[in-house]
Structure formats: C-alpha cells, structure tokens
Amino acid sequence: MFSRKRALAGVAIATGAALALAGCAGGDTPAADATFDPDEKVTLDLAFWGNDVRAELYNEAIAAFNEEYPNITVNPTFLTFPEFWEKRQTEAAGGGLPDVMQFDYSYLRQYSENGLLLDLEPYLGGIIETDPLPQNILDIGVVNDKTYGIATSTNAWGLFTNPVLLEQAGVEEFPGGTWEDYDAWMQSVTEGSGGAFWGGGDWTGRIQNFELQLRAEGGNLFTEDGEPGFDEEQLKDFWEQGADIRENGTVIPQARVEELAPKGGFDSALTASELTWDNFGGGYLGGLGEGYTELGLVEPPVTEEGAKDLYLKPSMLHTISESTEHPEAAATLVNFLVNSPQSGEIFGTNRGLPASETALEAADLDPLSQQVKDYEEGIADRLGDAPPVPVVGYGTIEEEFRQIGLELVYGTITVDDAVDRFFSEMDIVLNG
Incomplete structure (x- = not known):
C-alpha cells in the first residue's frame, strides 16, 4: 500500500512539473482595454465542476448573459470535481486551458505561480466591478500581490x-x-x-x-x-x-x-x-x-x-486563462457571473452564499439559502481571518x-x- 501511495505522490509531482513547464512556455499577459467592444464576435470556453442541476443554472446564466452580450458565444463544459482537475492538469501541460474557469481555492497558488492564470488587476474597477465586493473578499484571490481569481461566493x-x-x-x-x-x-x-x-x-x-x-x-x-x-x-x-x-x-x-x-x-x-x-x-x-x-x-x-x-472560504472563484485570446470578453463574463443581479437570482446559494452584494441582494433565497445566510451571520463570533492561500x-x-x-x-x-x-x-x- 505504501509503495502505491508513493507512486501516486510521484504522479502528482510529475504533474506539478508539467504545470511548471507549461507556465514557463506562456506568453505575455494581454494588455487590458477599458471595456469590451460589444460588436466584436468572440467565442469563450467556460469550464466548471458540478452536476446536472448546476449545469442547468449555468445554461440559464449564459442565456441571460447573451441577452446583454449577444456577440459572445459561451461554450460550457462540466465534470465532477476530481475529473475537472484531472482535465485541467492535462490541458495545462499542453497550454490549452479554457478561457474562463470555475476555480477551487486549493489550486489557486499552484496555477498562478506557474504563470497559467491571467492577472486580473488591470480589469478591477473597470470591466470587473469591485464596489459590490468587500475588500476581504477581493483579497481572497490575491497571490504574491496580484489578483488571479474573483470569489463568486463564500461558505463556512x-x-x-x-x-x-x-x-x-x-x-x-x-x-x-x-x-x-x-x-x-x-x-x-x-x-x-x-x-x-x-x-x-x-x-x-x-x-x-x-x-x-x-x-x-x-x-x-x-x-x-x-x-x-x-x-x-x-x-x-x-x-x-x-x-x-x-x-x-x-x-x-x-x-x-x-x-x-x-x-x-x-x-x-x-x-x-x-x-x-x-x-x-x-x-x-x-x-x-x-x-x-x-x-x-x-x-x-x-x-x-x-x-x-x-x-469564510471562497466556495469557488472564477479565473481566466493566461493564454486566452479574448481577455476583455473573458473579464466581462467573469463580472457577469460574479456581480450581476441575474447571476444572484439564478444561482442562489448553489455556489455558496453570493460574495457580491449586488448578486446577494438580487437573490431570491429559498428556505435553505436563507438558512445558510442566517448560519453565516450566526457564527460571526467564531469567524477569524482566513488562512494563507x-x-x-x-x-x-x-x-x-x-x-x-x-x-x-x-x-x-x-x-x-x-x-x-x-x-x-x-x-x-x-x-x-
């Protein structure tokens, strides 16, 4: 049993090495424009983990997004949590991560330090609205003084x-x-x-x-x-x-x-x-x-x-691939999935309690969602600072x-x- 686990650990290390090589091969971070040109026709790949219930919610959110941005075609794919990360590791080694990814906190440092994620700082306060996001929520996505992820939601x-x-x-x-x-x-x-x-x-x-x-x-x-x-x-x-x-x-x-x-x-x-x-x-x-x-x-x-x-932990974040060819469109999608009232209304607490005040105010919380909100408010006396990334x-x-x-x-x-x-x-x- 020990030798088998040793082998598994070796695979993990080899994968990490592959990510490092992929990161070294990446290009320069795209320069950011102030806004996305709504007349530009682009296609974005969006990847998330979950089940059929979450997939339907993403389909609803994409439909709402396309009402506002009809020229951005979003191709969503989803897998279970373990399969999601196996596929991301394979893609990272080959330099082909999806444009926008639902992301887990535990992988943020690994992927960002290997140059696989786009630095979102140029988009903050512009394409990506920051007023609805408390500073402690924005800080969740910071690694080595750069923002690589935006928390969609929190959980405890x-x-x-x-x-x-x-x-x-x-x-x-x-x-x-x-x-x-x-x-x-x-x-x-x-x-x-x-x-x-x-x-x-x-x-x-x-x-x-x-x-x-x-x-x-x-x-x-x-x-x-x-x-x-x-x-x-x-x-x-x-x-x-x-x-x-x-x-x-x-x-x-x-x-x-x-x-x-x-x-x-x-x-x-x-x-x-x-x-x-x-x-x-x-x-x-x-x-x-x-x-x-x-x-x-x-x-x-x-x-x-x-x-x-x-x-409070980010139940998940949204990140953008460093290799995306459409950073402005990708940032526009991230902002919609995190901050829009439609996103809050559609997802409720499926991804955790909405981190954005705009999304949370728009969410029509069902009894369970309200229960989660009340729970997080009720544990305020036990809440400390989040641990290091x-x-x-x-x-x-x-x-x-x-x-x-x-x-x-x-x-x-x-x-x-x-x-x-x-x-x-x-x-x-x-x-x-």
Whole structure:
C-alpha cells in the first residue's frame, strides 16, 4: 500500500512539473482595454465542476448573459470535481486551458505561480466591478500581490443534520458542545435507529476538521511560507480521537459507504449528520429526494470556547486563462457571473452564499439559502481571518489525508504508521 501511495505522490509531482513547464512556455499577459467592444464576435470556453442541476443554472446564466452580450458565444463544459482537475492538469501541460474557469481555492497558488492564470488587476474597477465586493473578499484571490481569481461566493464549515432521521431515532438536534459531545450524540442516534442508519461518519478523515482544531489553538494547517503548521504529535492526537467511534459501531462502515457511490451516507439517508461546507445543502436535498424538504445546519463542535476557529472560504472563484485570446470578453463574463443581479437570482446559494452584494441582494433565497445566510451571520463570533492561500499541492495533500483516513476506518494501518506516512508524503509534495 505504501509503495502505491508513493507512486501516486510521484504522479502528482510529475504533474506539478508539467504545470511548471507549461507556465514557463506562456506568453505575455494581454494588455487590458477599458471595456469590451460589444460588436466584436468572440467565442469563450467556460469550464466548471458540478452536476446536472448546476449545469442547468449555468445554461440559464449564459442565456441571460447573451441577452446583454449577444456577440459572445459561451461554450460550457462540466465534470465532477476530481475529473475537472484531472482535465485541467492535462490541458495545462499542453497550454490549452479554457478561457474562463470555475476555480477551487486549493489550486489557486499552484496555477498562478506557474504563470497559467491571467492577472486580473488591470480589469478591477473597470470591466470587473469591485464596489459590490468587500475588500476581504477581493483579497481572497490575491497571490504574491496580484489578483488571479474573483470569489463568486463564500461558505463556512458547518454541521448538516437530517431532521427526518433524528425524529425516527428519537434524538434532538445536536445542541453544540465538544467533539466528545458530538461523538456521544452520534452514538445515541445510531442506537436509536435500531440498526437502520448511523449518527454520522468518521470526522477524523477530513483535514478540515483537523484544521478547525489547529485554528482553535491559534495555528493553521500551513504558514505563509508554505511550511506545515503542525507536528506529528498533533496529528497523532487528532487521528486517535476517532478510535472509539471507528471501533464501537457509532459511524457508518466504510464498506457500506462505497456501496453507495457516487452518493454518500448523508444524501443516501444512512447517516444523520455531516460535517462539510455549508453550500452543500442543496446537493444533499437533491440527493435525498422526495420526502425531504429541509435540513438542519448548526455549528460544528467546539475545541476551545471563544476561539476564532471558523472562517469564510471562497466556495469557488472564477479565473481566466493566461493564454486566452479574448481577455476583455473573458473579464466581462467573469463580472457577469460574479456581480450581476441575474447571476444572484439564478444561482442562489448553489455556489455558496453570493460574495457580491449586488448578486446577494438580487437573490431570491429559498428556505435553505436563507438558512445558510442566517448560519453565516450566526457564527460571526467564531469567524477569524482566513488562512494563507493553500500551498502548491494542497489538493494532493488533502486527498492523501482522506485516503489514510479510510485505511484507519478499515483498520489496515495504525495511527503511528498513518502519521509517518502522511508526513513522508507531505514532504514529497511540498519539497519535491
């Protein structure tokens, strides 16, 4: 198993090298005009990740965009999240990224530092309106003092619950508390279900929950200089927290989860809670289907009272390829997808809570969207500064963390060996 993971890490490094070579081969950043010439006929490729629901929303947004800009033809394509980034890596190596891309925060540093993304500074305050975007939102897309992405929306880490399953189990909503309190609550749900479903999953398999605990102690996963913000002992302590729930049947067995793919335990109504980003609610309701009209959304467990452990993250950004032949048209499309009232009305919180005040004001929030808005306002006392822009290779590190978490659930690796392997693989990704 270790050699296989080593090989996967090697592939990631090779891909990173390919991105670096592609970046070196890029041309000069196009000069920006003040506006886009509406008489110019251009075609733009737009790529995003998601499902059929999001694809239809993008189709509606493009139709609205074309009412205002009929000479800009937009060709949209979408994939699942993993496939999206596999295709981008292939395209980057060949110098052919789409003109406009929905972009994940964890890849922003990697692609921008390799010269693959257009510097958006010349368009800010012109083609790309900045008045509707608070400065802390604009700062999200800055790497090395240049703006490479515009946040479409924000989200925060939260705890979704299934009220239907809780009623069946005879258990009240999670009232808040420590991680140990959450474990006990999940166990009561599992026991109350009579074997029909579980209280949740093994939360120690998500690096975001580890990040939450580190931030409660005043740290971050990585420093501004790209160094790990934690040591082996901290990671060991975190993974050991999941030992009891993995062994006593509190959480859903991983073998059962794999049978459900591509859905998960929560949107299959087999777990009553899920720790994740708060913009996932719509997808969960869609997956649960008929009979489910609402979800619970509460704060995640607390590591230390009063800590600023939560933060607003860009659920996604929009970026422009450095190699685009139509930067002004691409910037016009980005501005529409981020700032326009039509965008806010169409997407709602499908991409997260709209970051633009213009889009947010125009959004007719459905009950779940309003719930997300209320949630983010309600956690204001726990919100701290966003962490540094993720290190190059963060996506690989996050996936390795998840894979090791699965092996811990299966019992095929000890915590000590898991820690050793993670630090070894992380060192390869960070230092090559």
